[in-house]
Amino acid sequence: MSLLLNSFRSHFFKHLSCTSFSSIRGTQNLTSRCVFKLIGSTRDHPSRNLREFLNSSPVTAAFSTSSSASETPTTGSYLSVDIQSRQDVADMLSEALLCFGAVSTSVFEPDSGDSNDEISIVSIFDVSHDVHQSIALAADSIGLKETPVYKVTTGYHSDWIENARESFHPIEVTEGLWIVPEWITPPDVEAMIITLNPGLAFGTGDHPTTKLCLLLLHTLIKGGETVLDYGTGSGILAIAALKFGAALAVGFDIDPQAITAARHNATLNNIGPDKLALQVVPSNISPASTDQWQWAMKSDGVTEHAVEIVTEKEKYDVVVANILLNPLLDLADHIVSYAKPGGVVGLSGIILEQVPTVVDRYSDILEGITVSQIDDWACIRGTKRKTG
The missing domain is CATH 3.40.50.150 (Vaccinia Virus protein VP39)
Structure with a gap:
């Protein structure tokens, strides 16, 4: 399942809005409560903020073939962060990233069945966000001694929506x-x-x-x-x-x-x-x-x-x-x-x-x-x- 479609997933009544904890960085007790309450949830962790983040215009224009699609304000950019994580902590780290500012996370399974393999967590952040601090705090909140290796690339909203459309068959x-x-x-x-x-x-x-x-x-x-x-x-x-x-x-x-x-x-x-x-x-x-x-x-x-x-x-x-x-x-x-x-x-x-x-x-x-x-x-x- 592609990252693009995963991240569009709209889940009803997600009571705990983890991204709200980004304003209280360093408050470890609250952060840990956020992380551990959600352990065991699905391996794709979108946030409702993602849809507002991508496009504030009416949703029906998002994949439209009409001229209105070209008028949709989708020229902004975002940061896509590919984080390498141990497989046994990937779900917890994915949830923790949401607590510290990610608007969406998706965990990708390894090609082999080796439980020792590192797997990829792709997280989306606002371009103004301090990605390093978020990843470091997320790692610390679940007891990791070192900040995971990660790579940051810039993506554009228009590309996101176009790619998502192309992946829907x-x-x-x-x-x-x-x-x-x-x-x-x-x-x-x-x-x-x-x-x-x-x-x-x-x-x-x-x-x-x-x-x-x-x-x-x-x-x-x-x-x-x-x-x-x-x-x-x-x-x-x-x-x-x-x-x-x-x-x-x-x-x-x-x-x-x-x-x-x-x-x-x-x-x-x-x-x-x-x-x-x-x-x-x-x-x-x-x-x-x-x-x-x-x-x-x-x-x-x-x-x-x-x-x-x-x-x-x-x-x-x-x-x-x-x-x-x-x-x-x-x-x-x-x-x-x-x-x-x-x-x-x-x-x-x-x-x-x-x-x-x-x-x-x-x-x-x-x-x-x-x-x-x-x-x-x-x-x-x-x-x-x-x-x-």
Whole structure:
């Protein structure tokens, strides 16, 4: 999976914004808490700051073939830092780099299976950032005695977006189901086609977790179901559910650019708001409090209908959340609360070694839990327990 697509990944409700710790460099206790709380998370660690960092214009223009694409302000530069790390500390170092100013990190596996091999961590920093200090502090925070060897190169936003577009090709999820970029002719006109322009939101169908969720929906949807895409990103899962025959799909996300991308993709697939409801939701309040959600959304001028969409519980036949380990754990009750008793909940965005932790967290609220996998990535499926 390329660095470019990895770094576009939009994960819903990543509670711990590690980059905020860059203002308190040297505060080792807080830094260590940040690092070790996130140990075991996915091997690609993007930050929501990346999308703002790359492009403050509407997300639908990011990969557009129209003239508006040339007007998108993508001429700025960034620093790409290739850090050589011992394999056994790569995940911890990757998380620590986010705590000290990286806006995105991706860990690349070695060519051989030798655990002693050094592997590459590619991190993105703002051009004004003190890269050496960030790497030194990150290394120290996880107990490394020496600063890792690294190489810094300058990249440009326009190149980033163009390269990402070039790396997004038609994807056959399963026989007869294709994800096709907006600017490419479908390779099989007889197949079910989901047309997509991901913009700067996660969800191209290429990543194993997205594919696992698509396959889960393909199995579950028989016709007439209601589906919630919890952290919709590009809207791909909600759109796919409707293509498979769901009666209604809802997607929400804390990122306005994700919702913009999802709405554009719904239009590309001839899906109207009567079938797919999309809504930005608050990110800085307790998800367990419906009253807080209602207050925050109304204060932003959101309609009563939109508030009802986000706060109505036990409504959906299927709930899917393709996010990150920590929000899956922190928001377990909130995620499952949207499913009807007996409804199916799908959880992804995690690697295989994290499955026992997630299963343990959900075992009291889901039953019949099963796990599917592609490579080292997993999707957990369970049924909401019926009360009474």
